[in-house]
Amino acid sequence: MMSSRFAAAARRSLSTLSPPVPKFDTVACVGLGLMGHGIAQVSAQANFKVVAFEQEQRFLDAGRSRIEGSLGKMLKREKISQEQYDGIMNGITYTTDFADLASSDLVVEAVIENMDLKKQLWGELNNVCKPDAIFASNTSSLSITEMADVSGRPDRFVGVHFFNPVQLMKLTEVIRTVHTHPEVFDACHSWVGDIKKVAVSCNDTPGFIVNRLLVPSLTQACLMLDRKDATIKDIDLSMQLGAGHPMGPLHLADYIGLDTIHSIIAGWVEKYPDEPAFEMPKCLKERFDNGDLGRKTGKGFYHWGAGDVRGEPTE
Ligand SMILES: NC(=O)c1ccc[n+]([C@@H]2O[C@H](COP(=O)([O-])OP(=O)(O)OC[C@H]3O[C@@H](n4cnc5c(N)ncnc54)[C@H](O)[C@@H]3O)[C@@H](O)[C@H]2O)c1
Known part of the structure; x- marks a missing residue:
């Protein structure tokens, strides 16, 4: 409607x-x-x-x-x-x-x-x-x-x-x-x-349907990590085994590229400062600033070797 x-x-x-x-x-x-x-x-x-x-x-x-x-x-x-x-x-x-x-x-x-x-x-x-x-x-x-x-x-x-x-x-x-x-x-x-x-x-609304739901869910996982609520491994395992997702949110973020996620959320935070679903997580910004952009650079929330399908958590 x-x-x-x-x-x-x-x-x-x-x-x-x-x-x-x-x-x-x-x-x-x-x-x-x-x-x-x-x-x-x-x-x-x-x-x-x-x-x-x-x-x-x-x-x-x-x-x-x-x-x-x-x-x-x-x-x-x-x-x-x-x-x-x-x-x-x-x-x-x-x-x-x-x-x-x-x-x-x-x-x-x-x-x-x-x-x-x-x-x-x-x-x-x-x-x-x-x-x-x-x-x-x-x-x-x-x-x-x-x-x-x-x-x-x-x-x-x-x-x-x-x-x-x-x-x-x-x-x-x-x-x-x-x-x-x-x-x-x-x-x-x-x-x-x-x-x-x-x-x-x-x-015409930010992120349309898929990214409006997906990007905040990824940044919520990052915010959990910022608060030290749970580890990378346990956040991802939870969403795989508890919610039936094929891969956990931090693992998925590494696949998408942390530069892409950073750019989307940074744009939304600037344009919609009153929208509580849009918040820049510290652990995402730090990795982006260091050039650790996920699978394509060999490091993000995981360490990635050439051809790795699964990486080792960075913390
Ligand atoms: N990559 C994704 O997963 C994805 C998914 C959905 C939508 N998009 C959107 O699709 C668009 C393109 O993304 P992409 O991933 O294909 O990028 P890309 O970098 O692979 O390709 C962009 C292309 O645009 C060309 N280009 C740059 N300036 C141009 C100009 N003035 N005239 C003509 N061509 C020019 C570049 O030469 C390049 O080939 C972006 O708006 C992006 O947000 C990307």
Whole structure:
């Protein structure tokens, strides 16, 4: 159910969308990193024409290699035929030229998590893209409304929050702001189904559904450690054996990367100082400041050797 602010906004804008939502034939993916290459790939697999954009040729080549690698594995495991492989690859146009995005019906942005960069990009995209094109950001933690406000087309702007790895994770959160026209929201929600993901709807609120619940639960585990209520090992064991989680919260934090969690919670603490669920734990900040970012740096809440699936607690 929508909050009254969102419901009232939806009613207000019901009959005013002009020009109408285009039929989604061509999907542009801006940013071909970890997330963007996956979004481009699953869109092409669902027979959408894809325009894949990076600002530099070397990043474009890297994105293309990732897609080739992922499809190559599917081919080897006989999940797709050579004909399908060729069809998917031929369905993607790779470009570093902004002008090639002009005729896209849906533009999905997956560049680095930086509001200033994203805002600048949306302004430029608004100048290049056709007036009826729909804009969507894959941000994990930034405000969709703030981006929509500078996009020149706030009624045509949504969030589509995919999960990593995009090729495997089924969920996509579709996010509306108070300006999003209901027809735009519905079209994006259906598109998510078309690319074989399960869509859930959420208003533009910090962390949407999954991260709003997940990140505070991880920082609560860190706060327990700050208070010395329990050890790393016992906190994690408790949530595994007592709550049936596949891994404990501190173990999961090391897998996600303590820089990612630090960046999300720091942003929320600054923007929502009165929200008690958002608090920066001392043990998280110290590890972040020391560059101990979890599995990827070999140390976080655990010591990690190369290829370790399970580490040794640091305290
Ligand atoms: N990594 C995750 O698990 C995850 C999950 C969901 C959402 N997200 C969100 O997806 C977005 C991308 O994250 P990522 O993990 O794929 O990052 P990434 O660093 O792997 O990729 C970002 C890409 O953006 C490109 N880029 C930077 N500036 C650009 C510009 N001006 N124009 C075009 N491309 C540009 C970079 O070259 C890079 O390839 C972020 O907003 C992030 O919050 C990430």
